Amino acid sequence: MRLNYKVVDFHCDALSKMRLHPHMDFNTDKRLDVTAERMRQGSVMLQCFAIFLSGQLGSPTIEHILNQIDIYNTKVIPNGLTPIRYVEELEQWELSGAMGGLLSLEGADGLEGNLHYLQICFDLGVRCLGLTWNHANWAADGILEPRNGGFTLKGLQLVDLCHQLEMILDVSHLSHKGFWELVELSEKARRPFIASHSNAYAICNHVRNLHDDQIQAIIRLNGRIGVTFVPWFVHQGDAVSSSHLLKHIEHICALGGENIIMFGSDFDGIESHVSDLNHCGRYSDWVETLLKHYPEQLVRGWLYDNAVAFLRMWLPKNK
Structure with missing residues (x-):
């Protein structure tokens, strides 16, 4: 008998793909990995939609961010999704049984160094900010920046404003130095952060994965790690399957992180x-795989409970 389960997925790039291919239909278009139809099929009750500014769009600007917010509001949400911006909306959504959507911004580049633009994005429903993509921007260095710098002065102001707004910060793609600077800032603010789509470096030594001390820092802060399905973050080699993902889950659990795991x-x-x-x-198949190896309570936590508990604690109230 299949477990009656619900899923939260903390990272997808459907908005960026739809921006590059305007004729894609979010409801059923098979060119998209995430559609309303496939969300229902996989019991994905809450999907975090990233605003990612592809280099194909040219220089990153606030206009490109606003364009993807418009795609979210006009092409995604009308397919039966409830937009979640405040903790009150989260609570109502949980009772409703409807699918939900959450907006994130992947990389501060398009804010153009203007902190007022962050306020605009917040007012329009963005609730998570990935500080960088792989490279340096005006706020901080990304993980592929050779100098491994941390935050700029304007970047520190950005973090402070995010904490004031109660915007959730995301360290996937952030440089190592930036990561540890954010740990210190988060400890002072008493506000944890997430890694929305990263795995364990000890299992697969890709630069985008988290080292053990980073995982332990996120555990200490009671943040969250979204174990990700990017094949080259999962396993070095061909024919990567979900069985390889189990090693990352096992490793994070061995470090004490069984209650901070989610999926991105x-x-x-x-x-x-x-x-x-x-x-x-295919989340339905993934659930069955997980249940062959782990107790139902843990599986429910990873699929849904851990992510929702974090949002319940750290989304802003509708003041």
Whole structure:
């Protein structure tokens, strides 16, 4: 008998793909890994939609951010999704049984160094901010920046404003120095952060994955780690399957992180997939795999409870 389960996925790039291909239909278009139909198929009750500004769009600007927010509001939400911005809306959504959507911004580049633009994004419903993509921007260095710098002065102001607004910060893609600077800032603010789509470096030594001390810092802060389905973050080699993901879960649990694990697939942000996790409708198969190895209570936590508990604690109230 299949477990009656619900899923939260903390990272997909459907908005960016739809921006580059305007004729895509979010409801059923099979060119998208995440669609309303596939969310229903995989019991994905809450999807975090990243605003990612592809280099194909040219220089990152606030206009490109606003364009993807418009796509979210006009092409995604009308397909039966409830937008979640405040903790009160989260609570109402949980009772409703409807699918939900959460907006994140992947990289501060398009804010153009203007902190007022962050306020605009917050007012329009963005609730998570990935500080960088892989490279340096005006706020901080990304993980592929050779100098491994931390935050700029304007970047420190950005973090402070995020804490004031109760914007959730995301360290996936952030440089190591930036990560540790944010740990210190988060401890002072008593506000944790997430890594929305990162795995364990000890299992797969890709630069985008988290080292053990980073995982332990997130555990200490009671943040969250979205175990991701990006094949080259999962396993070095061909024919990557969901069984390889279990090693990352096992490792994070061994460090004491069983209660901070969630999932951040990166669907629609990848060209190749884990063989048996190629779109969000396949979460049903992933659940069955997890239940073969772990107790139901842990599986429910990873799929849904851990992410929702974090949002319940750290989303802003509608003042």
